[in-house]
Amino acid sequence: MLEYLDLRSNLIKGFIPTTISNMSTLEEIHLARNSLSGEIPKGIGDLTHLTMLNLQFNLLFGNIKSTLMFNSSSLQYLALGFNNLTGILPSNICQGFPNLKLLYLYHNDFSGKIPNIWRYCKELEDLELSFNNFDKGRIPSEIGNLTKLRYLYLPSNNLEGEIPFSLFNITSLRDINFDKNNLNGNLPPEMCQQLPQLQIFTIMFNHFGGSIPRSIGNCTSLLMLGLQQNFFTGIQATIFIFFE
Template sequence: MERIGFLLSITFLLVLQYSSVGTVGVAETNITTDQSALLALKSHITSYPHNILFNWSTTTSVCNWVGVTCGARHLRVASLNLSYMGLTGTIPPHLGNLSFLVELLFINNSFHGTLPKELAYLRRLKLISFRYNNFMGSIPLWFGSFPKLQSIDLRGNQFSGSVPREIRNLTMLKEINLSYNKFNEIPNEIGSLDELEKLYVQSNALKGHVPLGVFNMSSLTNLNLHGNNLSGSLPDNICQQLPSLQELDLGLNQFDGPLPSKLWQCTQLLFLTLEENNFSGSIPRKIGNLTQLREIYLGVNNLTGVID
């Protein structure tokens, strides 16, 4: 019996050792995948001033690389923040292998080219910010593949065309910023984003009427469509449809017709900009009921009457 017990103990220890080695091997393979993806990115960066990515090498742990943060649970790359580094280059498809990535930030660099379709594999992403780079092309249809995405910031690039209807699949989105690009259309489907609070599409090439879906987003607090070629009139019940609105900026467009008579019902409104349009008629008398209002711009329109 003692001999059998001894053999069982030896077997148990061997199993434990084997399991431990196997687990470590898997972990090393996974982080090696992340390492390879980031080294591929480095090879696509043609300029990085002051050798800012100096420790991106196999002699240093990936989790200690500049701009890289690993998750405490899985010890995989969870955040890649290369913002304000003066980098020039393109994004390789290998970046789609960072399967545990939650945040991807390339703010204020000189990345260019189009976005590779392999980024659609980053299913854990909650935050994307490519603002102030030189990316071009349209937003790919696969942008609807990020079920956990909460914020997307593409302002200050050369993106063009229409925003894909697939954006309706991003049901967790709270903020969209597409300002300072060349978009010519936003889809009505954007109105199905029940969590969206901030929508910025300033200084683009939008034309025609604003999709009705935009004026039917009860969670919206900030709507900025300043500096486009939008036309048509504003719905009279805009405040009933957008009860949480704090900022409304539709300045420098081609809107016409009267100002909404029930504008005073936007009780949360802090900033109102409707300047440089073709609005006509009188300013609604009850606009004075907007007691939270801090700034209002109505100049360069065809408004008439007196202000009491």
């Protein structure tokens, strides 16, 4: 009848036992910050009550497409960051986890293109895919359909092209990080009108150009602004940053 398993921040080594799938009432699994290796057991995908799976900061490897069963309406938090996971992101990741609120896949070795399937992740609030090995491509425009999104981290992902204008209409966004990509284009002149809660906006080490929008001064919740190592031109805009 175990519902909550928390073994975070220990010195546990070896594989995650396949018998974990026998714990049919589990709702949360926390195994982060250990030295676990091997693949994620396929049976974890059969835990129909599971709402949170946290396996970050381990040595796990393998293709999540072949180990995780993407068919769970209960899963809300999937955190697999800082491992050695490979392969392409499954195209049914949102349809399989329709109530997903948090998706951490950063610091792995995922490849292929970032799929354009995000319209199905209607509940997603936190999306972090940074530091992977994705193919060159654009920021998926469908991310603009995530009306509840608060945190979007995509640095070091080989991204190119312009930021989809739809992203600047997500009024819930607080943090945006697109550092160290090959993005270009201009920032929208009125980019802050639809982002009243924006606190972090950083696009360092890209190829953006044009003028710095004066409307950034209207981002009254802004705490961090990173624009360096781009190609902005013209008279420097007056920028007001308010610290709480």
